[in-house]
Every structure is written in structure tokens, then in C-alpha cells.
Amino acid sequence: MTASLAFDQIRLPPECDELRREVRAFLIAEIAAGTFDPHHPGHGDAHSKEFSRRVGAKGWIGMTWPKKYGGRERNFLERYVVTEEFRVANAPVRLHFVADRQSGPILIKYAPEHVKMDILPRICAGEVCFAIGMSEPGSGSDLFAAKTKATKTKGGWLINGTKIWTSNAHIADYMLALFRTSPPTKENRRHGLTQFLVDMKTPGIKVNPVYQLTGAHDFNEVVFEDAFMPDDHVLGEIDGAWKQATSELAYERSGPERFLETFYVLSGLVRALGDKPDIRSAEGLGRLVAQLHTLRRMSVSVNGMLQAGKEPVVEGSIVKDMGTVWEQKLPNRVRELAAFIEEEEGNRATLEEQLRFATMIAPKLTIQGGTTEVLRGIIARGLGLR
Template sequence: MLELRFDPVRLPPRCNELRHEVREFLAAEVAAGTFDPRDPESGSSTAKEFSKRVGARGWIGMTWPKQYGGQERSFLERYVVTEEMRVANAPTRHFFVADRQSGPTLIRYASEAIKRKILPAIVRGEICFCIGMSEPNSGSDLFAASTKATRVDHGWRINGTKIWTSNAHNSDYMIGLFRTSASTRENRRHGLTSFLVNMKAPGVSCNPIGQMSGQKEFNEVVFDDVIIPDDHTIGEIDGAWKQATSELAYERSGPERFLETYGALSELVDAVGTQPPATVVAGIGRLVAELHTLRRMSVSVAGMLEAGREPVVEAAIVKDVGTVWEQGLPHRARDLAALVAHETGPNVTFDEKLAFYLKIAPKVTIQGGTTEILRGIIARGLGLR
């Protein structure tokens, strides 16, 4: 049975210095009109150039080896950069997935030629990655994946579909999980292999999926006789489940897993004014205390990653609890705002912002694994199933 550990980790002084540096950078970007921190949808047209400026500051791939363009800085320093970017609603989507998990996966499992070609370009903020895991009819159950990679001369032919693939329509590459052999009775995890897919290759098509918020960040990705070269195989043939499990520790534990609707809390504080009723003060205090707890858990996982551990179960807990919190936040903010009498009528700005967060809240469970799958991972890690 696994012993859960969320060791108390304090951010060292160098992290506080970095935080001030990031805040100054973001303030300058806001002043230049790159994005509006009160509008989560702003910055989409400037994301690529913003990515290059972040790369120039050394804040992409900052934990990676210097031989591939990284800075060999700590996971705790990377945590600070991520936290400041997310709270500010900075347009990070062009580089974030590559920085968080695709790059580390390539560092561990890709050929040297691929590392030297791809990793420096990620560090410079030039290329965008997506993750191909979920499939129709199997969702977050990765071991039920059926999109097939068949051996051909000098490579593999891929046919099938991935779904809920974030930002695939803007991506240059995907690291995808594909079926290369049938699973066995003894091991249903057998038979999956990871490949690096050029999203501009013939036979790859993206169909954006509309959401209530008007966003189209999710995609259905269809592979029709897509040829993958041999050197784009990532890691062990038929053994990618080990890699995928490790990769998800990076994906599920960061502050992005509980800060997506943070703006609802910020807008609430502004909307209730300087002298809200005691019940509202207590409600906001409770929300802040819960947020602080999530943050401490997430920082602890960052500390484990820095120590070379693979906190898969702890990361799943952060994602599960964080999802529940950020999904409920807009509803709780609405209820607290209703307790404040607005003499001048409704707060239009708050109502508009809250409407957006209410619409995006349902989709956060899809990102990084559904609640049901996460709780299965946690139960298995604790020896309960």
C-alpha cells in the first residue's frame, strides 16, 4: 500500500526574486496591449509572439538540461512562473503543454536526433504541442485506446481518432498514445506505444469541438493512413503505459489544475466592495483557505518532482480536489455576491465575467483525466482496488 506524502515545502528566496521578475514582465506585456488580465480570452492573436518573448527570458524548459537549451533551474522556480502566468491570464497556450510535459517526455524517451531538433525550438517558444490520449468511447481510460499504429516499411501507419485534444488545431506536434499490439488477459496495459506526430503530416485532420463558452479549444483529431517514421517512436514499443503514467504526474499537479476559474474569486472580491457583510467575508475567507491548501499540495508535488520522484497518486489527488474546487467556485461566488445589496443595480462587469466562468467550469474535468478515472488511480495506489 502506498504511503501518501505531501511534505511541507517552502519556496526559497530565489523563487520570490523570480516572482517579482515575472510580475514586472507581465505588467509590461499588459501595458503593451498583449493581453487583458481580466479577460481570459484575450491574447489569442498575440500568443505566438508572446511565447517567443517568454522563451527569450529563459522561462520555457527552464528545468531541462542546458545541452538542449534549458536552464537547469528548479521545479519550484518553474512553479512560480506558472502560477504568475495563470493568475494573470497570460496567453500561455502556445508553449505550455510542451513546457509542462511533452519536453520532459522527449528528454527521457526520444532519440538524440529528435531531442536536438525539437527541444531547442520548444525552449525558444517556436513550436506548439498537444497530447493525444483520450478516444471516443473510452474517454480517460487510456488502456482502452484503440487508434491503431501498424508496422510498415521504415515506420508506422496510424488510423483512428483522438478526442478532447486541447489546442490540436494550433499545434505543430502531438505526442500520441497508439495501439501497436493487442492487450493480453494478464496485462490490459500491454500493446500501447507513444509516437511523435507531425500535425501537418498528410492524413491528419482536426475538427474543433464547440463549447458553451464559445471557445473551441478541444478537438477531434482524425488519422487517415498517417505515416510515422521509425525515429519518431518515443520509448518502448508496446510499453508506453509506463511513460504515460509518469507523464501524467507532470500534467495533473500544477497550479493550472485549480486556477482556471480563479478569476471568479478575484471578480467577487472587487464586486462586494470594501465593507461586505460578515457572511460574505466568511465565505471569501473559506474560499481563500481552500485555495491556499490546494497551493500547498501542488507546491509539495513540485518539490517531489525536483527530488526525482514520480508522485503519480499525489498528482491525481491535486487534480481531483482542484477540479472539484474550480468547478464549484463560480457557483459559490454567485451565491456570495447575491448577499450584497448593490444600490446602483447589478454589477454588470461581475455578471459578465461570472457567466463566462460558469460556462467553462464543466469542461475542466476533461482536462488531465476525468474525476472517475482519477479516483480509480488513487484507490489503486492506496491498495483499495
Template sequence: MSWDVRFTPIVLSERCETLRGEVRDFLTQQRKAGIIPEVPTRVGMDYSADFSRSLGERGWLGWRWPKAYGGHEGTALERYVITEELLAAGAPVRAHWVADRQSGPVLLTFGSEAQKQNYLPRVAAGECFFCIGLSEPDSGSDLASLRCRAEKIDGGFRITGTKLWTSNAHRAHYMLALFRTAPATPENRRSGLSQFIVDLSTPGIEVRPVLNLAGEHDFNEVHFDGVEIPDDSLVGTLHMGWRQASAELAYERSGPERWLSTYHLLARLVETLGPDVSEDIRTQIGELLVDLVTLRQMSLSVAGMLEAGQEPTVQAAVVKEIGTRFEQRIPRVAHQLLSARSDYDDQDNTVRDLLEHAILWSPAFTIRGGTTEILRGIIARGLGLR
């Protein structure tokens, strides 16, 4: 039995704090220009291709990547600081998010030299956006049951099937997707899967909107009707996509977005309630703040592991599982505390708008990056309990 799943405390360097100041100065300028709101009224990330390009111009995308691929050879902790400040400010980072966070690192690790040269400099410049092709109509968290096929043909592959819940597919240039290239075996359901880069402008691809509870178009259903892609679309080794996708999900699950999605609501809640509150309210707010600080330290620790070249799959799953419950608890506590006040109807629209948006969005926090049940299975295996 193994219980050695550690989170080593991280102390940020002086360079990290200097970089933090540079990012904050830039964000202050963006607020003055009206590009970022003074006080966000929505949870999650907004989309702006222009803003992503402005980050690319400053060198804040592809931060850790080799200079040969448009990167800046910075550290994982420096990138963490950049990301943390952008999210805390409510910056519109949706356009480049997936490409910078996970698609790029996957290509760095498993991609061919031609793929690295082709895609990574454009991602680092904020000009090339990716989406994630994992879930399917009958294969949500159980990715081993994927049925969307990539059949080998002369010169490439023919794709048939459907991906679902594909965030931003209607605006991304490419999808990094996991397809079935051979039947699974009874001994290993995870076999026979491969990763591909799919140009979403390829004929035969239909992107259908799936509106969320807030009436917004973020999710999509992407249908592939005999779509032909070239041989060089394959990422890594044929039939070895499960390991690659697992590494990709570690990048997705461990970042500060796992505890900052509803941060604005918490900050506005504290401001609205003010200092003159009951002991019970102080306790509830204090518990949320303690969890916030703890999650940040755990997430920083995962960034430190990535910097050391480790694959913190279990630690990332822990951060995601705890972070999801934290993000969903904030709107519940906010609703309870605000609705109990006699002056709730007189409160400013900002906190009410944030609360309403968070309530509508919070169910999605459980889905993205893996459901709670799947994550707990990963954690249990990592602890030697399964």
C-alpha cells in the same frame, strides 16, 4: 495496506522570490503594452505565439532542461514560480503550454538523443508547440481501451483511427500521442500501447473543430486515415507507452493551473463584494481562500517531489481531484452570492463576464487530465484500498 501519501511542506528560496519579481516586472510591462488585460474577463488560457516566443527569449521556457537542449538547468520550484505568476496574471500561455509542461519532460526522460536535439531547443525558444493525443471517441478516461492503431510497416508505422477532445490540435505543430501497437492481453489491458510524435502537417491527418459550450474552438477531433510516420517517431520502447503516458499525466495534473483557472473570478468576487458583508458571506469566502492556500501548498509539494526525481503519481491525482472540485465551486459560490444582491444588474461587466465564462467552462475542468472517478481510483490504489 499503505497510507504513506505525503505532501511535504515547501519553503521557497530567495532565488525563487527574486525570479518572481522579475516575472512580475515583465508582466507589468506587458500590461502597459496592452498585451495582457488589466483585469481578465475570461477563465483559462488565451493563445499567443508571439507571447510564447517572448518567454522563450527570456529563458522562461524549458526552465529545468539541460543547456545542451536549450534549457536553463533551473529547479522545479523556480519553474513553478514562473508558471504561477503567468497564470495569476492571465497571460496568454496556451501556445507553448503542453510542450513546456509535459511533452518536453517526456522526451527528456524517454526520447532518443535525436528527438531531444530536434524538438527541445525549439520548444524552449517558444517556436514549437505540442498537443496531447490520448482520448478517443469510445475511450475517454479508460485509456487502456484505446483503439487508434499504429501498424508497423517498412520504415515506420501506419496510423488509423481518431483522437477526440484534443485541445489546440488546430494550432499545434506536433502531437504526442498514445496508439495501440499490439492487442491488449487478458492479463494486462494496458499492454500493447506505444507513444509517438506525430507531425500534424503529415498528409492524411484531418483536424475537425469541436466547439465548446462557450462557442469557442479549443477542442478538436483528429482523424488519421492511413497516416504514415517514420520509425524515429516512436518515443521510448515499443509497447511500453502506458508507463510513459502515466508519467506525462503526473506533469499535467499537479501544476498551479489546477487551482488557478477560476482564480480571477474569486479575486474579482472579493473586490466586488467589498469588506461590508454578512458573517455568512465571510465564511463562504474564507472557506474558498483556505482551500486556495491549501491547494497551493500541496501543488508546491508535488513540484518539490519532481525536483527530487520522484514520480508523484498519487499526489498529483489528489491535487487534480481536489483542484477540480475547487475550481467548479468558485463559480457556484460566486453566482449564489452575486445573484442575491439587489444591485447585481448594476455591477461592472467584468465580474459578470468572468462568471458567465466560468460557468460555461467549468464542466471541462472535470474532463481534462482525467475524470474525478478515474482519479479517485488512482488515489485508492495508492492508498492500498483497491
């Protein structure tokens, strides 16, 4: 029997309107002060210590977390508003975004209390950056092939091996990483990996840059040589990390960042077309707007269902699959629709530059955080095909 799909009709609650106004006013002031350029995501750094601190001071990092850890106990739909407004403005959130979205929630669930009290308030203040140590030279989508080894020693573990494609590792204070504590068993190849909190200042950790095709430094290779992790930095069950990737994944997959990463080319197109586009451009633009609206309503729905305690695992994967494929195709679709705009019209040059950047980064969108192929496998399982 088919698992039926559910996308509950969820509207952002009224308290979101006031919050949205506040966020927009904050971003307008930051843009006016020259913190970042909303039209050129490729210019300047994607991270800013000062900016993240100011966002933290506003209470917009870890905003759904318990107050005792520095959170504001607001709901996930309020976080949704903050996330989408920041993303649409191209705000430099890199420093705090990963910690806010996934590292913090994992710590809340699995870290010892004293570790939580130490780190979570600093995340909320926008002071610490997290990286995710999953991929290895021989292990990408196939997470459970990870080999980087954790060997038990007195009071903790010694780590040896290499993580790769690790975004932010060069600026990160901490990393959440998967290490091999036991070999896999015949019955369960996912067995034997354990999740660790890694302090990046630990002796024995070396971070080497891996430059991306845009020329940017985001990726890194992280080499561990007898790096010591204390016992209280083990997160959750030893050998049982595979049980721990549950509903948080749906938040990671279904957020507005999964279809808005190239949004600037669409608003750039509207700017370049002016108020009287030709029929071909108008029709193409209208379809893109309809598709964007639909993706956003799907994404809000999944976040609302999560907030209500449901587990829309398949629906979350569908949002990421469709959202990332859409945002990946968007630059070329915009390029086609802009093809007949007169050269001398003012906003054309800006759009060209936006398209250059979006075209270069497009390939990564359907790879990062779970490839299209992996997602479609998850959806197929949810449909009862596997």
C-alpha cells in the same frame, strides 16, 4: 496496511522571490501593451505566437531542461512560480504550455538525440505548439481501449484511425499520440500501444473543428489516413507505452493550473465587495481563501517532493481531485456571496461577466487530464483498497 500520506513542509526557495518579481514585471508590461486582458479570460485568444516567443526569450519555457536543449537547468519550484503567476494573470500560454509541461519532458526521456536537438530548443523559444492525442471516439478515460492503428511499413509506420477532443490540434506543430501497434493480450489489456511523435504537417492527417459549448474552438477531431510516421518518431518501447506514464503524471496533476483556472472570479469578488463586506460575504470569502491557501500549500509540497526525487503519486492525484472540484464549485460560491452586492456598484458588472465565462467552462475542469472518478480510483489503490 495503509499507505500513509506525506505532504512535506516545503517553502519556495529564496531564488524564487527575485524570479517572481521579474515575472510580475514582465506580465504588467504585457498587460499595459494590450497583449491580453487579465480580468477577462474569455476575451481574445488564449494563444499568441508573439507572446510565447517573448516568454521563450525570457527563458521561462522548458526552464528545468538541460542547457544543451535550450533549457536553463532551473528547478521545478522556480517553474512553479512562473506557472502560477502566468495562470493568475490569465496570460495567453496555450501555445507553449502543453509542450512545456508534458510533451518536452516525454521527448527528453524517450526521443532519439537528433529529434531532441531539433525540437526541444524550438519549444524553449516558444515557437512550437504540441497537442496530445489520447482520446478516441471509443476511448476516453479508458485509455487502453484506443484503436487508432499503426501498421509497420518500410522505414516507419502507417497510421489509420481517429483521435478526438484533441485540444490545440488546429494550431499544433506536433502531437504526442498513442497508437495501437499490437492487440492487447489476455494477461495484459494495456499491452500493444506505442507512443509516437506526430508531425502535424504529415500528409494524411486531417483536423476538423469540434466547437465547445462556449462557442470556442479548442477541441478537434484528428483523422489519420495512411499517415506515415518514420521509425525515429517512435517514443520508447514498442507495445509498451503503458510502462511510460510514471512520475511525470504527478507534475501534470499537481500544478497550480489544477486549482487556479477560475481564480479570476475570486479576485473579482474581492474587488466587487470592496473594503467593508457584510459578515456573510466576509465569512464566505475567508473560507475560500483558507481553502485556496491549503490547496496551494499541498501543490507546492507535491512539486517540492518531486523535485527532491520522491514519487508522490497518490498525493498528486489528491491535489488534482480536490483542486479541480474546488475551482469548479468556485464560480457558484462566488455568485452566492455576490448576490447582495448593490447593482450600481462599479465592479459588479465585471464580476457578472467573469462568472458567465467561469460558469460555462466549469464542467470541463473535473474531466480534462483525468476525471474525478479515475483519480479517486488511483487514490483508493494507493490507500490499499484495490
